[in-house]
Amino acid sequence: MDFELPEDIRLLRETVRKFVDRELIPIEMHSMDGPDLKPEYKKSLEAKARELGLWQLDTPAEFGGQGLSLLALAVVWEEVSRSIALPNRGDGVFGPSPRPILLRLPEKMKEKYLYPILRGEKSAAFAQTEPEAGSDPGRMKTRAVRQGDHYVINGYKRFISHAKGADFLQLVAATDPEKGSRGGLSVFIVDMDSKGLSIVRENRHMMGDVTYEIALDDVRVPAENLVGEEGQACARRSRGFPATACTRRRTASA
Ligand SMILES: Cc1cc2nc3c(=O)[nH]c(=O)nc-3n(C[C@H](O)[C@H](O)[C@H](O)COP(=O)(O)OP(=O)(O)OC[C@H]3O[C@@H](n4cnc5c(N)ncnc54)[C@H](O)[C@@H]3O)c2cc1C
Known part of the structure; x- marks a missing residue:
């Protein structure tokens, strides 16, 4: 070699x-x-x-x-x-x-979320980990439920880097908890100033790292902010989307 x-x-x-x-x-x-x-x-x-x-x-x-x-x-x-x-x-x-997933957004969403990042005008954080779902995202409790043209998201995220000062989250939530990592998780773009979203704690780590805990209480997100298709957060490929959210070990949740 x-x-x-x-x-x-x-x-x-x-x-x-x-x-x-x-x-x-x-x-x-x-x-x-x-x-x-x-x-x-x-x-x-x-x-x-x-x-x-x-x-x-x-x-x-x-x-x-x-x-x-x-x-x-x-x-x-x-x-x-x-x-x-x-x-x-x-x-x-x-x-x-920018995280690769943003490069594949529809043009209208790119205007709102990708190009401002490329111009240095906005920043984003990635929110997957929860108190009981780190390496195994399939166990996550954060739930997104479709209601008409919106999703309503409830849950709690932990260890989220760069959340303070971010303009939006690339957030992973369960749309079908029974399926877990195998088709039950979806990615959403969630604006940080959404009603019901709050940073509740700052945690300081070794080597100067700082992470945040985020509560989501009936946060309403437009359905167009679903990235790709519902349930495809952990898919290796889905209609042109690369492997997206589930960056950790993929373990069956059920
Ligand atoms: C500084 C810092 C920044 C972070 N930033 C972010 C962020 O921006 N966004 C975000 O979403 N998350 C973030 N995280 C979370 C990080 O990705 C998680 O810590 C990670 O996913 C592990 O989860 P956990 O800590 O709950 O450990 P656990 O999942 O509880 O794992 C504990 C240990 O068990 C091992 N383990 C777990 N499952 C198995 C298995 N099935 N087989 C064998 N071994 C296993 C793990 O390898 C690990 O050693 C951050 C964490 C830190 C410390």
């Missing part, structure tokens, strides 16, 4: 290595304010990253990004991890990185 990196990825590694050596390591003692990158550093590092072409690394070219492969991204993150100047898993300086 050949473990040599292709030429283009070796060049990318050199560029990132220089960026880390010259821009990140020298500011390690001053760049952070608690778990966050100080705004003045964020701004100047973003400008330098852009200049070097290190911008929107994982966003496909058709949406203005570099469309890097997983191997190339792994090489980038390996280099960046040599420095502690940036938040552990928080705000990067390489531009917006």
